[in-house]
Amino acid sequence: MSNEKIALFTIFGGTGDLAQRKLYPSLFKLYQKGYLKDHFAVIGTARRPWTDDHYHEVISDSLADLNADQETVTQFASHFYYQSHDVTDAEHYRTLKKLSEKLDAQYGLQGNRIFYLAMAPNFFGTIAQHLRSENILTDNGFNRVIIEKPFGHDYESAKELNDQLTATFNENQIYRIDHYLGKEMIQNITAIRFGNNIWESLWNNRYIDNVQITLSEKLGVEERAVYYDNSGALRDMVQNHILQILSLLTMDQPVEFTENDIDVEKVKALRSLRPLKPEEVATNFVRGQYGAGDDAKAYRDEDKISSDSNTDTFVAGKVMIDNYRWSGVPFYIRTGKRLADKFTRIDVVFKRPVVNIFNHEDVRANDDAATSLDPNILTINVEPTEGFELRMNAKAIGQGFATTPVKLNYSHDAEATAGSPEAYERLLHDALNGDATNFTHWQEVADSWKFVDVIQKYWDEHQPEFPNYRPGTMGPDAADELLRQDGHRWVYRN
Structure with a gap:
C-alpha cells in the first residue's frame, strides 16, 4: 500500500x-x-x-x-x-x-x-x-x-487571534506548530513514562524530589533582534516550549494514545499549575539579561537593540503543581541566551533513601566518605545528544564499603539519528496525516498564557537590574539561589 x-x-x-x-x-x-x-x-x-x-x-x-x-x-x-x-x-x-x-x-x-x-x-x-x-x-x-509562533503576546491577544482563525477554520483544522514537540526525545517522554512500569510507578511526589528543565542557548539574538526585543525569553520560550514539555512530564496517563485523550490530560496538567500572586513572582522567578563578555557584545549593544532595553534574555523559575500526583514537588525551569553551551535536558531528581545504612564508621572506607547517598537522577538528553542517563549509587571499588555514584548511559546511534526525521519534517508529515497530537491546541495555549501573564505584568511594573550575567555562564547568581533556598541545586552546573 x-x-x-x-x-x-x-x-x-x-x-x-x-x-x-x-x-x-x-x-x-x-x-x-x-x-x-x-x-x-x-x-x-x-x-x-x-x-x-x-x-x-x-x-x-x-x-x-x-x-x-x-x-x-x-x-x-x-x-x-x-x-x-x-x-x-x-x-x-x-x-x-x-x-x-x-x-x-x-x-x-x-x-x-x-x-x-x-x-x-x-x-x-x-x-x-x-x-x-x-x-x-x-x-x-x-x-x-x-x-x-508567537500565538499572541498575552492571553487577550491570543484569544483575539484564535477568534479570527476559528471564524474560518474549526479547531481540528488548526495546527499550531511548536517545533519542540517534533523532537525525538520530547516525543520519547510519553514512551518512557507509560511504556515502563518501573518509571510510571515512581512518577509522583512519593519518590520524586524535584524536576529540572533546561533549554540553554549559546548564541545571542542574532538576526531575530527586532522580534526578540518585543518578546523576551519568558514569552519566546517559557509560554510555549517549556510549558509544553512540563505538561508531557506531569500529565496523567491518557485513556488511549490518541490526539484527543492526550490533549485532555495535557490541559488538566496545565490547569493544575499553581497561579502566582503578583507578590510571589519575585521569589519564584528570576529574569536576566546578558552583559558583555570576552568575545560577545552586551545585549543592549547588539544591532537593533535599544541601549536601555529591559528585555529578559534569561528566565529561571519554580513552578508548583497542585494535584494529587505532584503536590509539593518543585519544577525548576530555566532558559536563556549566551549561556555556557547549547543543549536541552530534563533532570528528574528522586528522593534519597530515608535511611542510609552505609553511614557508619564500620562500613566507611575512609574518613572523607560521604555521609549521605547521592540522589538517583534520570536525565533525558534532548539535544544535541539524544538519549538517557541514570545516576545511581554503587559500591566503590576497593576495601571497605564506601558508595560512589555511577552512570548508566544510552545514546541514540549516530547512524540512526542521522536518518531520523528533523522536527519540521515530522510535523509536516503529521499535518498531512491529519494528526495534531504533536501540535498545540487552543486550550493549552490559553492556560499557558494565563500563567505567564502574571509574571510578565509584574516584570513590566518593576525595574530590573540589568545586565546581570556574563556570557558563557548559566545565568545570574539568583538562578542558583532560587534552588538553594529550597535546599536544592541545579544538576547541570557550568
Whole structure:
C-alpha cells in the first residue's frame, strides 16, 4: 500500500527564512522517502515579484546541504509555483484560487489543501478571512492551516487571534506548530513514562524530589533582534516550549494514545499549575539579561537593540503543581541566551533513601566518605545528544564499603539519528496525516498564557537590574539561589 500523501501546500511567506531553512528541506525529505510523490504541489506566495524559474533556483539552493542528486532536486522543484501576493488584496486571492484549481486538476490533488502561514501573526486573521470570503477552501477535500509562533503576546491577544482563525477554520483544522514537540526525545517522554512500569510507578511526589528543565542557548539574538526585543525569553520560550514539555512530564496517563485523550490530560496538567500572586513572582522567578563578555557584545549593544532595553534574555523559575500526583514537588525551569553551551535536558531528581545504612564508621572506607547517598537522577538528553542517563549509587571499588555514584548511559546511534526525521519534517508529515497530537491546541495555549501573564505584568511594573550575567555562564547568581533556598541545586552546573 502506498504511503503517498496528496495535497496542495500554499505557503504564505514563501520567500522567507523559515521557508528556505526549514520548510523546503523538510518537504524534500518527505519527497525522497515517497510520502510526497506525483500528487502534490506547492504555491509560494510573497510580495517579491519572482518568476517560477527563480523560485526553483531558490528551492534548489535551500537543499544544497542535503547532497541530493540534481535530477531529483529538479523533479521536486518542478512541483513548485510562485505567485506575487499582497495578503490584504482580495483580487490576489482570486488569482490564487485560479492557480489552486488549475494545480488540483493537473496533479490530481482531490481538493486537499494545507495553508502554511509563515508570516507575522498580525496577518493570520487577514489571510484566514480572505480564504473564506474568496471561497478558496474546498468542499471535497481537507482544509488545514499551519501557523507558527508567537500565538499572541498575552492571553487577550491570543484569544483575539484564535477568534479570527476559528471564524474560518474549526479547531481540528488548526495546527499550531511548536517545533519542540517534533523532537525525538520530547516525543520519547510519553514512551518512557507509560511504556515502563518501573518509571510510571515512581512518577509522583512519593519518590520524586524535584524536576529540572533546561533549554540553554549559546548564541545571542542574532538576526531575530527586532522580534526578540518585543518578546523576551519568558514569552519566546517559557509560554510555549517549556510549558509544553512540563505538561508531557506531569500529565496523567491518557485513556488511549490518541490526539484527543492526550490533549485532555495535557490541559488538566496545565490547569493544575499553581497561579502566582503578583507578590510571589519575585521569589519564584528570576529574569536576566546578558552583559558583555570576552568575545560577545552586551545585549543592549547588539544591532537593533535599544541601549536601555529591559528585555529578559534569561528566565529561571519554580513552578508548583497542585494535584494529587505532584503536590509539593518543585519544577525548576530555566532558559536563556549566551549561556555556557547549547543543549536541552530534563533532570528528574528522586528522593534519597530515608535511611542510609552505609553511614557508619564500620562500613566507611575512609574518613572523607560521604555521609549521605547521592540522589538517583534520570536525565533525558534532548539535544544535541539524544538519549538517557541514570545516576545511581554503587559500591566503590576497593576495601571497605564506601558508595560512589555511577552512570548508566544510552545514546541514540549516530547512524540512526542521522536518518531520523528533523522536527519540521515530522510535523509536516503529521499535518498531512491529519494528526495534531504533536501540535498545540487552543486550550493549552490559553492556560499557558494565563500563567505567564502574571509574571510578565509584574516584570513590566518593576525595574530590573540589568545586565546581570556574563556570557558563557548559566545565568545570574539568583538562578542558583532560587534552588538553594529550597535546599536544592541545579544538576547541570557550568
